[in-house]
Amino acid sequence: MAGRTDEQHRIALFIDFENLVTNTGISSNNFDLQPALDQLLEQGKVVFRRAYCDWSRFADAKVRLHDVGVELVDVPPSTRAGKNSADMRLVIDALELCYAREQIDTFVIGSGDSDFCPLAYKLRENGRTVIGLAVKEASSRMFVNACDQFIYMRPKSHGGKDKDHGGKGKGDKDEGRGKRGGKGNKDEGKGHKAESSGKEGHEGKGGKNKAEVPAIAREVVQSLLRRATGPLNPSLIKETIVRKEPDFDERDHGFSTFARLLEALEQEGLLRRIQQGRQGYVVGPDTDLPAAEATKGGKNRGAKAPAPVEEEDEELESYPDPDDEGL
DSSP states (O other): OTTOOGGGOEEEEEEEHHHHSSSSSOOTTSOOOHHHHHHHHTTSEEEEEEEEEOTTSOGGGHHHHHHTTOEEEEOOOOTTTTTHHHHHHHHHHHHHHHHHOTTOOEEEEEOOOGGGHHHHHHHHHTTOEEEEEEEGGGOOHHHHHHSSEEEEEOOHHHHTHHHHHHSSTHHHHHHHHHHHHHHHHHHHHHHHHHHHHHTTOGGGHHHHSOSOOOHHHHHHHHHHHHHOSSOBOHHHHHHHHHHHSTTOOGGGGTOSSHHHHHHHHHHTTSOEEEEETTEEEEEOTTOOOOHHHHOTTOTTGGGGTHHHHHHHHHHHHTSOOHHHHHO
16 A cells, blocks of 8 residues: 555445444444545545345345445345355455456455455455454454454444443443442543543553553564664554554554654654654654754754855855956
8 A cells, every 4th residue: 555645546345244243243223334434535535335245134224334325235145155145245246346447456345254364365466455344353363464454343332432321321320320329420430531531642641551652663663763764754654564463553552643653652762753844754763863854843944054155155266257367
């Protein structure tokens, strides 16, 4: 994926729907593809969207998938193949698209099943980028490592925990207990809020064990800076980490953005962040840079300008004027 602009990516999305809603914490009636789709749209244009399963079993998900432009392929149950019938259809269609449409450079496989490893290997052999999409707890590590990148879908109970507590479900049980010990439940609610706010940046790492810099980030930064001959683009660092750990997500370590993670690494003394124009870069902590480059705001960028002018003046004064000689 490195070296291409976002506009150049053409993405094909294949979903093994039954795999995503079976023992994953996501049910067909609360399946929400939009968050994952938004992440894919940040990388390029999703030109092909198809989901496979026996839709007579998951009819309540059909409208939501149609709303995001997903074509539904009905795979009736087979007396012999059963579960694998949808898998086989997905694999055949993905390989056919790979060979027929060279402009599609990225394939997304919505499943955590290790049975799709051979498909991932074959697509990568043909120069395609492979992105996996599944729920973390129901994803095979073998399949995660077979992909170039892995996106985890999060059940609504994770992402909307605070909303659920405010209305029904677990919050109702806590409310019942609150008659005996109301203070305890209030404090527990505050704890949830504090924990969620700690995810917004590394400043919250003091007491919640959130925002901890992962070892893979340190290793990649140190390795790249050792071999670097100039400032590094932060996107190169992120891409290198993802190549080594396809399911890497800075949010899992308590950082709302990758820039927050780089800020934490800078505080540890592993790198320095500089600003050149509108683009930020990363250099080694001991890199000797001109004042203009080292200044984050770029305010002193013109400080070196007088020096070359003085040198040019001295060189001009050392040569006689031809007109004076003629006179």
